[in-house]
Amino acid sequence: MTVHDPEALAHQTVQQIALLNEHLSVAPPQQVARILGQVLDPETGVLAALTTLVATGSRFAQDRASAGLLPPEVWLALGRAANELHDVALDLDDHAEDIQRIARPKQTATVPPVPSALVARRHR
Template sequence: MPDPTLPSVQLANAITSQLDQLRRLLALAPPHEAAHILASALDYDTGILGKVTEFMDTGSRFAKIHSEHGVLPPEVWLALGRAAHELNSVGVDLHEHTDTIKQVAKPSAPSSSPAMPPAASAMVIRRRR
C-alpha cells in the first residue's frame, strides 16, 4: 500500500480528486462549456489525456528496468506498456475529432432563423477481443 505521507502520493491523490471534480463539472456544464473542457483535456500536447499517456509510458520504463533486475514480474512491465500503447491509440483516434469538439465550444452568433434540431446518427461501437 502506498505511503499516504509521501508528497508524491499526496500529489497523486490531489490530482485524482481534481479529476473527479472536473468530471462532475463536465456532467453539469452546458454544451459549449463541456466542449471547452473536453477540447482542453484531449489536447495531446497539453491536455490530460496526453499527460496520462506520458505518465503511463514513464511507468512502463520504470517497470522495465525493475523487471530486468527481478524486482517486478515482467507481466507488470508488459501491462504498463500495453496501457501506454492503448492510451496513445485512443489519443490518436480522438485527435481527429478535437476540431469538431472545438467548433461546439465556440460561441455561436444568435440566428434569426429557427435552429435545426440535431440529426440522429448511428453510433458505432468498437469492440476489441
C-alpha cells in the same frame, strides 16, 4: 510549485479529476466542449500527461523486471497501456474539430443538425 510529497500530489490529482468530472456532468454543452478540448489536447491535455505518466511507469517496471524485482508481465502491461492510451489519443484527435465546433458560440444555421444513429466504427 514545489512538491514535497509526490504521493499526496497523486491523490490531489485524482481528486481534481473527480471534481472536474462532477462539473462536466452539469455544465452547459459549450463549456463541456471547451473543457474536453483542453483535456484531450494531444500536446498539453490530461490524456497526454496520463499517457506520459504510464510510459514512465513502464520504464520503471522494465528496470525492476530486468533486476528480477517484478514479473516481466507488469512491464509489458504498463507498456501496452501506454501504447493503447496513445492510440486512443490519436483516435480522439481525429475528432477535435467536431468538439471545438460545439464550443464555439452558436451561429444561425442554414441547415439544422441531423441526429445520427450511434454506430461505433473504429478508424485506424
